[in-house]
Structure formats: C-alpha cells, structure tokens
Amino acid sequence: MVNNRNEYSSTKRNWIAGIIVTAGLFLLPFILTNFGKTGEYWIWVTTEMIIMGLFAMSLNLILGFGGMVSFGHAAFFGVGAYTVALLMKKAGVSLFFALAAAPVVAGLAAAVIGWFCVRLIGLYFAILTLAFSQLLYMIVFQWYTFTGGDDGIHGIPRPEFLGPLNYYLLCLVLFIICFLIMRMLVNSSFGLTIRTIRENLERAKFIGLNVRRFQWLNFIIAGSFAGLAGGLLTELNRFSQTEFLHWSKSAEPILGSLVGGMYSLLGPAIGSAVLIFMKIFLQQLHKGLVEIWAIILGLVLLVVVLFAPGGLVGIYEKAFKKS
C-alpha cells in the first residue's frame, strides 16, 4: 500500500541517494577538467543538461502538477533569454543583476499571457499558449533593430571569474535552490490545491476554489523559473536567438517531462538529461544516427505515450513497489 504522506517527500533512502548524487554533481567538473578538450565539452554538456532540466521542471509545475498542457512555455524561456541578452549587451548590466531580472520579466510576461490563457481549459488552453508564444516569436523575429531578428544577439559578456567550471557550479547551485523551492511549493497547501484542480477542475470550484486564480499564480511561477533557465542558457551560449522562443523549444520540456515522468518533481529534469545524453551518445555511435534524431525522438515518445505514460520515474516506482 502506498503511504501517501510520502508521495512527494523523500524517504530516507531517497535522501541518501540525493546527497550522493548532489555530491557527485559537485565533484564531476573537477574530474572532467583533467580531460582537456573532451572534459571541457562535457562540462558544457552537463551545464546545458542542468539548465534544460530546470526548464523542464518549471513546465511540469503546470503540466504534471497543474494538469495544464502548455505548448507555449518557450515564450517565457525566450523572454528570460532576451532579458539577459539585452540587459547585458545593450544596457551593460552585470550578469547577476541580469539573471535576477530574467525571472521577474518572464514572470510579468506570464502574468499577462496567463491572465488570458487560464480562462480556457484543455485543448483551447494549449492552443492559446501556442498562439501567444508564436506571436512573441514573430515579434522578436521581425523587430530587427531591437532583438537582432534572425541573427539573434551575440557576444554577450561573461565575467572573468566565470570560466566553464565556475559557470557549471553557479548553474548547479541555482538549480538546487530552484529545486528546493519547487519542492516546497508542491508540498505546500498551494501545491495540494493545484493538484486538486488538476484532478477535477469542476469539483474544485465547488469546494470553494477560485480555480483561475490559482492556475494563474501557478502559471506565473512556472514562467519565472523558465525565464531563469532561459537567462542561464543565454549566458552559457553567450548568445540569444529566436529559436529560444520557437514552438519546438516549447516541445523540449514536454518531451523531457514525459520521458522522465510528469507526476514527479525531478522526473522532467532526469528526462531532459537523458534525452540530451542520448542525442550525444548516438552521435558518438554513428554520425548517421543523429541525422535521424527526430525520428528516434519521435519513436521514444510514441513508446512512452503508449506504454509508459508515467515515464522513467513511473517505471522506477512500479519496479520499486513490486519488490
């Protein structure tokens, strides 16, 4: 029998595993630096994994916990990215201030867009989020003088002390902080409320919940975290581009959430890391395999949708429960 008091909070075993993995993640770059160019490449890859993991987790606050399918989450990722890019490149603001501004600006964007979107449910919600994000994409794409349009914004400065290794550590620390905040959120009364609405939106109204208000707040929170992720990726790449707002970018956290497991907090991050790793692994295995990466991704997704909608975490939990 499931003891649901522990549904999202970790058991003792999970705590130990968590500490070991965290310690490993902190040590990893120090080991990798000994491997020259390859090591540096892998530090870059793992930094990207961390950032995209944060992005996926942010989406999952509305997707898995809130039951709201958004096809436009990249809008907030992109807003965060361009906030950092524009503030640093055009206004000469320092990195830390820019990184602090990213979630705020993205949260504001989410407040505006979300205000309209939460009035709709299900499919219509999904389409409206898509419409808004594509609208934003088109604007960034067309507004050449401000956003650089198709070319994006390049050459974003990086403070001296933030080499690849230190930047990795910065991202990791921020990831852990965000994870802990999100963990508190999903375990709080607010988190329970959000799950209540996911489970039965109509009934939720009849237990006195102003459903739209809570969905809106959740949407804003999710948008803010996405904005931070976007800002971090911009600084990692040292450029921002329209791709960050494109609908295909919105798909990435969905895929990650689904593969990792959208009914858990960490699942989406694990899922995105697995997908990024898989892509690189296939590249190493055979160049031709990356040519058909989308086909492979699609097939993975098909299998997950049809046979394991709980994702990797779901599979793990099933196996764990049976033993």
Place this chain on the structure above:
Amino acid sequence: MTIQLFIFMLVNGLSHGMLLFIIASGLTLVFGVLRVINFAHGSLYMIGAFLAYSLSTLLTTGTLQSFLLSLLLVPPAVALVGFVLEVLLFRRVYREEHLLQLLLTYALVLILDDVVRVIWGGDPRNVARPEIFAGSVDLFGMALPTYNVFVLLVGPVIALGMWLLLYRTRSGNLIRAAVWYPETLGALGVNVSWVMTSTFMLGCWLAGVGGVLMASLANIDLGIGMEKIIESFAVVVIGGLGSIGGALLGSLIIGVGITVLQLPFGRWALVFPYAVMALVLILRPWGLFGKPER
C-alpha cells in the same frame, strides 16, 4: 495602392485561403469525429506535396496528364498512410487524456517530418504547372495566374463535395451521427471504429489534395507542414473546432488576411494568424460557428 493591385492580392489571397480550407477542413473533420486534434495533419499534407513532386519527375512534368494523375493517385496514397496510423496508433488513445493524444500526434510530426527530410532532402522544390494553367487570365485588365484561379475554384468544389457527402449520403449521416452520438451509434450495431478509420482517411485524403495543389502553387520545403498546421489551427479556432462551414470562413479570413496585409505591413503580416487566433480564443473560445460547451 491601386485598386488593381488590391484585386490581384485578393485573388491571390483567396486561392491561398482555398488551399488552406482543403487542408483545414480535413483537420476539423477528423477532430469532429475522433476528438483528437492531429498535429501531424500538416506533415501528411507535406508528404502529399513531396509525393506529387516525385510523381512529376517520373512522368513528363508540366503536362495536364501528369497533374491529373497526381491528383488521382497521391491523395489516396496519403489516405493509406493515414489508415496505417489510425489503426496502429490513434485507435489506442481515443480514451486517453488530451495530453497523451496531443503528444502522440506530436511524436508523429517529429517522425514524419524527418522521414520526408531523409527521403527528399531539405532543398526547396516545385512542380511545373500544367500548360493550360501556366498562363494567366485577364480580369479587369489584369493578368491573374490561371493556376491560382484554378485553385480558387477547386476549393468550393471540395466544399460542395463534402457537403454532399456529409448531408446527402448514408456514410455522411454515419459520420455526422458519430460526432454527436457515438455510443448510440455503437448500440445500433454500426461499426463505429470503421466510421472513425474512414473519417481519418478522408481527412488525410484532403491533406493529400492540398499537398498536390500546393506543389504547383509555390515552392515546397520542409517548413510547409508546420506552417500550414499552425495556419489550420488558426482556421479551426476561428471557425470553431469541428465545423466545416467555419473552416471555410476561417480559411478565407486567414488566407486573404495574410496576403492582403503584406502590402502595408510586409512580413509583419505573418503575425496575423496568431493574433486572430489569440483574439478569437479570448473573446469567443468556441469559435464563430461553434457552440459553447455549456
């Protein structure tokens, strides 16, 4: 801007609108019966376009025979792809939540688009127009491309054909009944899953027709599937999901809107479908022709 230029753009816009209608009506038809919004509809349309290209290279391109043969063979081929997809995949998720259905069709987009890339590559292609459509028609002293006028006329023919099929035949009655009373239909001994499969195939057939027509209208490349599926979303949102008449109106609005707005706004006109879509969803989420769910 002269009146003539405006008329020219209008005719152009109407023909793009009609092409969009052919594609979007398939999407909305499938949604109406299957309650699944098929993201991969645009990919199927793209497959149709590239099949038309391949067929034209096998035949003497630019002849009427080759064009008609494409129109005859390609849409059924796309419908066949649809048959396989419906039976193997879609059928399994009708009872699942929206999320999983959407993700399934999204997975198909990834797969089908990449298959097209692997087979045909990323270069833009086009199919020469058959001679009799290659020229232009004189209207109000302006030369309008004959082919555009032809596409403009095919749209109403398809609309009429669908209306006759849905409202004047037994199969059409079944399809319409499946929209409103699927359980009752099943209880009456109708093979509902067959109705669903054939509706899906009909939707794919329409996507195929759209593809063939597109191949000679403009360049085709790997982006056309996504472009048209998003425009089709705008169309069905405007017209109301599941409404064919709404799809006709929505297509004309979007087709004409994008084309005509290009005059004053240039590429900013591409924002139009998204803006309309957002506006309709905010003000009247069930569309102009649809009914509110409650």
Place this chain on the structure above:
Amino acid sequence: MPEAILKIEGLSKSFEGSQVFNDVNFAIPEGELSSIIGPNGAGKTTLFNLITGYHVPDKGKILFRGTNIAGMQPFHIVGLGIARAFQRTNIFPRMTVLENVLTTVISARKGNLSLFAPFRNHDKDHERAYEILENVGLADMASRESGTLAHGNQKRLDIAVALALEPKMLLLDEPTAGMSPEERWHTVELVKGLWEKLKITMLFIEHDMDIVFGISQKVRVLCYKTILAEGTPKEISSNQQVIEAYLGEEV
C-alpha cells in the same frame, strides 16, 4: 416558524429556447431536512446547479440568508455557506481519501495561498479531516487512493468533502444513487445522523419514495417547470396532483 435560510423568488431558466423553470418560488427554513422529488427530467439537478452557481438563472432571485446569490461564481457561493454533493461521484480520484478532505479543509479556511509550509504538517487540518472521515465512517481508509474505493464509499467521500466546508446548508443530489438496498439505508441513516449532529439545513434529491417519506420533514415536488406541491410527507403522498404527475410519467 424559523427564518428562511434559502428563499427562491420567481426563478426562470431556459436552455436553447426550451424552458426548464418558469417562476419557481419556495423558501426553506433554517435547520430543515427536506427533499425535492419529481419525475425524470423535471430539472431537479438543474435546480441545484442554479443554486450553486453552475448555471446562471435567466430571471429571479436566489436569496441565501438575505444575499442574492443568483449568478455568482460557484466558489463564491461555497464561501457563503452552501455545499453540495453530486449525483455522479465527483471526487479527486488520484488523491488519497485524506487528501480529498484535507484540500477542502484548507480551502474552507482560505489557506490555499500558503506557498511554502508543507500541508502535511498542519496538525489542526489533520484532526479536522479525520473528524469528518470518522463522521462518515471512512477514517480507516484515509490513506487509500480515493479513485480505488467502492462506489458507495466514493459517494460517502463526496459527502465528506462537502461537509469539510462547514456549510450552513448542504445539498445532496441523490446520495444513494447506484447503491444496493442495504447500502442505501446505511447512507440514509448516515445523512439523518449528520443532520441531527451538525444541525445544518439539508436539502436532498431522491428517487426512492420510501427514503423520501421516511426522513424528510418536508417534501417539494418539482414538475411542469415549477413547484407543483409542497408539504409534509403525509400531505404529499395523498396529493392528487402529485399522484397524477407521477402516474403520467409511468404510463
């Protein structure tokens, strides 16, 4: 006669041109246990939907303790003190029985915006939730996933969720629908017991006339788009109009 807790004046409602209610009037005194009966399609559930804000009336007033609640949002009406349990089981299936009640307890004290404190550590909420579960006899199933409960227990959980709102008035839409005869009487006893214990106003829809006449203080008959008759069980069971209305249905 005590003050009316709910007073309905001139209520009318149509759906797509067909009228469901035409000028419905009645008042429910505070603390009453009463029932609404009527032939199929008379609009009993629709009446509940109008009172709880699921539908907006075309005309008329719904006065709850003096406030006109007609057209208010459901969550607002709940906040004023009207709770309902549903005809078709309507719970939060992938949450535990305890969580179903807990989330409602939190909602009742407007604690949903507590973003960081774990809801599991709030002892008062837990005590309250367990108390309610005891009341409906589900305490020993607290940690079960609610969607896996038997039908009868799900209906009782639905009632528990409504009770957790500490309503002043409780609307029960066929609390015994789909239950076996023994379960039915068990639930009826439960409802009656709760009414005696909590001293709240209860209004329920029921098909089983034995139950209706067995526990209601007052019965209202909904027919021909309005309240056809109103009275004690005895009065209603001998009312000629009511008998005809029901006979008309059965022929």
